[in-house]
Every structure is written in C-alpha cells, then in structure tokens.
Amino acid sequence: MDFREIATAGIDLLWELQKLYKAEIGEDDPEPAGKERLAEAIRQGIIHFYGAWKEDTLIGCCSVTAGFSTFDYMPCGVFEDFYIRPEYRHQGIARQLVEFAYHESGVSSLTVGCADCDVQMYQALGFTVALGNLLAFE
Numbered sequence: 001m002d003f004r005e006i007a008t009a010g011i012d013l014l015w016e017l018q019k020l021y022k023a024e025i026g027e028d029d030p031e032p033a034g035k036e037r038l039a040e041a042i043r044q045g046i047i048h049f050y051g052a053w054k055e056d057t058l059i060g061c062c063s064v065t066a067g068f069s070t071f072d073y074m075p076c077g078v079f080e081d082f083y084i085r086p087e088y089r090h091q092g093i094a095r096q097l098v099e100f101a102y103h104e105s106g107v108s109s110l111t112v113g114c115a116d117c118d119v120q121m122y123q124a125l126g127f128t129v130a131l132g133n134l135l136a137f138e
Contacts, residue, residue, distance in 0.1 A: 001093060003100040006049040006061065011039045013058040014049055021083035049081065050101040052093050060084035060097050064105040077107035079127075098125045 006014050015035050022030060041047045052060035062082040069076035079101070084094050102110050112127050113134040 001096065002053040003097060004051060004053065005104060006042070006051045006058070008039050008043050010051070010058065011035065011042070014038075014051070014061060017058060017061050017083050017085075018081070020085070021081065024083075048101075048105055050097060050104060052084070052088075052097045054088070059088045060093055062097055062101050064101050064107065064110065066105065066107055069109060072108055074108035075106060076109045076111070077102075077105050079110050079112040082112075095125055 015030075015038070018038075019029055022028065038047075042049060047063050047065045049061055049063045051058050060083060063080050064077040065080065066075050066077050068074075079098070082094075082098075084097070110127075111131065112122050114122050
C-alpha cells in the first residue's frame with residue numbers, strides 16, 4: 001500500500017472516486033464543471049487530497065482544507081471527501097490514510113463534520129475530541 005498526495009495529474013482517478021462516494025451517500029453525480037473547479041483548487045493549494053494506492057489503482061482518498069486556529073495559533077485542517085472502495089474496507093487502510101493525511105498536511109488539529117450515522121466510524125479512526133455542534137450557514 002502506498003500513500004501520497006494526489007496532484008492535478010491524478011484528477012481523473014480522483015474524480016472517479018468522487019463519483020463513487022457521492023453515489024454511495026445518495027447524492028447526485030457531480031457536474032462535469034465541478035471537475036475543473038476541483039482541479040483548479042488543487043492546483044492553487046486551496047485543498048489537498050491524499051490517496052491510498054494499490055499499484056496503479058487509487059483505492060481511497062480524503063481531503064484536508066487548511067485554515068488557521070486561534071485555539072493554539074497554528075494551522076488547522078478540515079477533513080472531508082473520505083472514501084475507501086468497498087472491497088478494501090476493514091483492512092486498516094482507512095486509519096493509515098487518515099494518519100498520513102494528518103501528518104502530511106502539517107496541521108496541528110484536524111476536524112471532521114459528519115452525519116450521526118458516521119460518528120462511531122470517525123471515532124474509531126481517531127477523531128475522539130467532541131467540539132460541540134457543527135452548523136452551516138446558507
């Protein structure tokens with residue numbers, strides 16, 4: 001198993017996982033224009049994607065979007081876009097990918113917002129500090 005950051009050259013492989021992820025959680029297929037916007041965000045360093053590879057196959061991914069926290073006056077990250085192909089689940093790959101993304105991103109803290117049904121999974125992956133409620137502004 002190889003873990004590395006996914007550069008824009010890997011956008012087609014990443015896009016395939018994005019579509020699988022959205023289908024699994026019941027969301028519509030992303031629009032093609034989204035692929036170009038995502039590639040540009042990666043190119044600009046706005047978002048960083050990390051992947052788990054088995055030979056030439058991208059089997060899992062996640063993203064970290066960096067910000068800054070006045071909690072410890074250090075870079076912080078928001079963890080998203082987490083997906084492992086079903087046939088590779090329950091093998092410890094997810095935990096390794098989260099650890100890799102955390103260390104590689106250089107953030108001092110990593111947070112995730114998730115549905116109630118995913119809380120136990122994220123806790124098992126190391127997200128154990130409860131920070132209250134996450135709300136989104138529309």
